Amino acid sequence: MKVKIRQETEADHKAVFDIVKAAFAKMEISEHNEQFIVDRLRKTASFIPELSLVAYLDDGTIVGHILMTETTIEDDGKSYKSLVLAPVSVLPEYQHRRIGSQLIVAAQNKALELGYASIVLVGHEHYYPRFGYELCRKFGIKMPFEAPDINCMAIELLPDALKNVKGTVQFDVAFFQ
Numbered sequence: 001m002k003v004k005i006r007q008e009t010e011a012d013h014k015a016v017f018d019i020v021k022a023a024f025a026k027m028e029i030s031e032h033n034e035q036f037i038v039d040r041l042r043k044t045a046s047f048i049p050e051l052s053l054v055a056y057l058d059d060g061t062i063v064g065h066i067l068m069t070e071t072t073i074e075d076d077g078k079s080y081k082s083l084v085l086a087p088v089s090v091l092p093e094y095q096h097r098r099i100g101s102q103l104i105v106a107a108q109n110k111a112l113e114l115g116y117a118s119i120v121l122v123g124h125e126h127y128y129p130r131f132g133y134e135l136c137r138k139f140g141i142k143m144p145f146e147a148p149d150i151n152c153m154a155i156e157l158l159p160d161a162l163k164n165v166k167g168t169v170q171f172d173v174a175f176f177q
């Protein structure tokens, strides 16, 4: 299903809150607080308005949302700029129609346009590899919390962007409050 994608505006916040809440409502591996995380992240320095995108239908109804926020990968005094993809949400009744895929590709393209060369995430091992995500382990990148290796992934938006990057991803405290 082809949808249109645009940057989120303030007027979308309520709809986005409802979509994120509904998308994660039935997920077992979730604390069901992702909608609050999005609200908090908007108020942090890591928020990049151009990387908070909504997917909408011809009549304007918003059916999906994606957020990427700025982060760094830290290694022994060295710091590398990157992005965290989290969360991506599609209304349950619109899932499995490639809307999530369109949001991910659009956000990746925008990230590249903005000068970012890599993205990291913690997510489902069967979903993200199709977009080019590989295991963080391969790059020597670690998450700052316990998470199964197979769920920790990163993508190089430019060839070899992570070749000389290793270390621990820094997550904004807004993810955990």
Ligand SMILES: CC(C)(COP(=O)(O)OP(=O)(O)OC[C@H]1O[C@@H](n2cnc3c(N)ncnc32)[C@H](O)[C@@H]1OP(=O)(O)O)[C@@H](O)C(=O)NCCC(=O)NCCS
Pocket: 023, 024, 027, 087, 088, 089, 090, 091, 094, 095, 096, 097, 098, 099, 100, 101, 102, 122, 123, 124, 126, 127
């Ligand atoms: C994950 C999500 C964003 C994908 O969006 P979507 O529009 O349904 O996905 P697409 O149609 O682009 O892709 C469909 C694929 O996603 C997979 N998929 C859908 N939901 C999934 C989920 N919760 N976990 C893992 N894979 C999922 C399907 O198995 C399908 O794979 P297939 O093509 O091999 O059958 C959406 O299903 C969603 O909002 N899920 C609940 C919230 C969530 O899990 N967010 C991601 C956290 S890691």
